Amino acid sequence: xxxxxxxxxxxxxxxxxxxxxxxxxxxxxxxxxxxxxxxxxxxxxxxxxxxxxxxxxxxxxxxxxxxxxxxxxxxxxxxxxxxxxxxxxxxxxxxxxxxxxxxxxxxxxxxxxxxxxxxxxxxxxxxxxxxxxxxxxxxxxxxxxxxxxxxxxxxxxxxxxxxxxxxxxxxxxxxxxxxxxxxxxxxxxx
Numbered sequence: 001x002x003x004x005x006x007x008x009x010x011x012x013x014x015x016x017x018x019x020x021x022x023x024x025x026x027x028x029x030x031x032x033x034x035x036x037x038x039x040x041x042x043x044x045x046x047x048x049x050x051x052x053x054x055x056x057x058x059x060x061x062x063x064x065x066x067x068x069x070x071x072x073x074x075x076x077x078x079x080x081x082x083x084x085x086x087x088x089x090x091x092x093x094x095x096x097x098x099x100x101x102x103x104x105x106x107x108x109x110x111x112x113x114x115x116x117x118x119x120x121x122x123x124x125x126x127x128x129x130x131x132x133x134x135x136x137x138x139x140x141x142x143x144x145x146x147x148x149x150x151x152x153x154x155x156x157x158x159x160x161x162x163x164x165x166x167x168x169x170x171x172x173x174x175x176x177x178x179x180x181x182x183x184x185x186x187x188x189x190x
Contacts, residue, residue: 012094124153
């Protein structure tokens with residue numbers, strides 16, 4: 001099985017680390033570079049600063065855990081979705097913007113691929129894990145709004161990432177698809 005994680009910022013990087021032991025090949029897709037501010041809320045280490053996020057996480061997984069993953073340090077566009085996503089058995093959307101989420105969803109629906117989306121609210125009060133058939137990509141509150149970069153929402157990021165990793169594990173091992181709402185008062189799985 002091949003799992004493609006699209007966006008390895010706060011949620012995607014932590015989920016990838018938590019999924020390192022799954023019986024699957026992980027493919028990471030992200031064009032962004034690691035900045036010092038990312039160390040506060042993402043699964044990167046100081047020597048990763050300046051490196052492409054997908055490549056940096058690939059190196060960390062190899063060095064820390066001996067896990068080989070595929071990394072593509074490019075922006076997902078309508079021109080490269082086929083190349084980057086077509087081999088996936090499961091697509092995981094951890095992007096933080098409307099346009100990229102829509103690209104993943106559109107591709108998944110056109111190819112009838114399993115696809116799950118994960119997000120944390122801008123204020124860090126809740127997070128969602130939704131399978132594509134129940135996911136509606138909403139527009140950003142504001143174009144380019146702040147995302148989980150400062151680390152102030154780290155506990156919620158951890159909860160949502162762990163819930164996402166559990167969702168992926170259940171899909172890989174049991175074929176089940178569970179949606180979740182994560183809030184300060186707990187996790188509701190449906």
